[in-house]
Amino acid sequence: MPDIALIRHSISQPVPGVSAHTWELTDLGVQRCAALADALRPYALSRLATSDEPKAVTTAETLQTHLNIAAPLIIEPAFRETRRESAAYFDNLGLFRSAIREAMKDAEHVIFGEEAFNAARVRFTTALDALIAAHPGESLGVVTHGTIMAMVLTHWTGVDAYSTWAALEMPAFAVVSGPGRHLVEFKPALDVP
Template identity: 30%
Template sequence: MPIAYYITHPQVRIDAGVPVPQWGLSDIGRARAVAMLDQPWIGSIRRVVSSAERKATATAEILAQHLGLVVEMRERMHENDRSATGFLPPPEFEAVADQFFAKPHDSIRGWERAIDAQQRIMGEVDAVLAAGESDIAFVGHGGVGTLLLLHLSGREISRIADQPAGGGNYFAFDIEARRILHGWRPIDEPAPHHDI
C-alpha cells in the first residue's frame, strides 16, 4: 500500500519586516526537522514534493538530503494566500484564521477563500500522485494541509481538524484509496506502536 505523508514545516523565524513566504525555519524548527529523520516512517519515502515557500523548502531539503533525493518544487502548493493583510500579530491572525475556516466561501480581509485553497491543494496532490505511486512526502503548510485532510476525510471545511500549534506535524493517507490512515502527529515523536 503506497502511502503519502503530508508534512508541515516546523517553527519559523517570525520577522514582520519580511514577507511571510520568505520566512525561514527558526533554530527550534530546524532541530525538529532534523529529529524527524530518526522516525521509522521516513525510510520508505521515495519522492519529496514541496511548496516553494522558504520555510517549506528548508524542511524538504533536510528530508531529501537525508534520503538522497531531489526536492520537487510545486509553486501552487503554497499556503493560503494572505498577502492582502501581510503579517498580522498572532491574536489578530488567529481571529482571521477562525473566520477563514468558518466562512470557506468568503474572502476574509482579502485572503484567498478556503474553498479555493482546498481545490488548489487537491489539484496539486492529484497531479503529483498521477505520476506514480511510491511512498511520497508532501512538505507544506498547516492551513492548506488541514484543508487537504478534511477533503480526504469527507468532512466539511472547519478549523476542528487544524494541526496543533507551532507546526511540524504530519498526517498519512493511502494513495490508492485516498483514505486517511492517521491524523496530525508531531514529526519528531515516534508513532504509536499499533499504527504505521
C-alpha cells in the same frame, strides 16, 4: 496503494511587516527536521515535493538528507499556503486564530488574504493528483503549510478544519493511504523537547 504524507514545515521565524510566505526556519526548526525524519521513516517515502516558500523548501531539503532520498526534490508553487500577501501581521495570536477560524467557516469566499480557502484546497489537491499520476506506486511526501494542510485533511477525512489547524505544531504530519485517502496517522506535534 502507496502512502501520501502531508508535512507541515518546521518552526519558522516570524518577521513583522514581512509576508509569511517569505519567512525562513529558525535554527531549532532545522534541528527538529531530524526528529521529523525519524517519525516519517516507517513510511519509506521515495520522493518529496514542497511548496516554494523558503520555510517549506528548507524543511524538505533537510528531510531529504535525513531520509536519504535520492530522487530530485520537486518544488511546486501550488503546494503553497493560502495566498495572504496582503494579510496583516498579527502580534496577537488570539486575533490571528479568530481570522483563520472565520476564513475556514466561510471557505468559499475570500475572507483572509487573496484566496478563498476552498480555492486553495482545490489548487493543492489538483497539483497533488498530478504529482501522484506522474509517480505511480511511490510513497510521496509533500511539505506544505498549516492552513492548507488542515483544509485538505478536512476535505479527505471530514475532520474539523479549525480544530485540526489549531492542533498543528511546527513541524507536524498526516499520512493518508488509498484512493479514499483514509487517515493512517495524524501527528500534530512531535515528541521532542
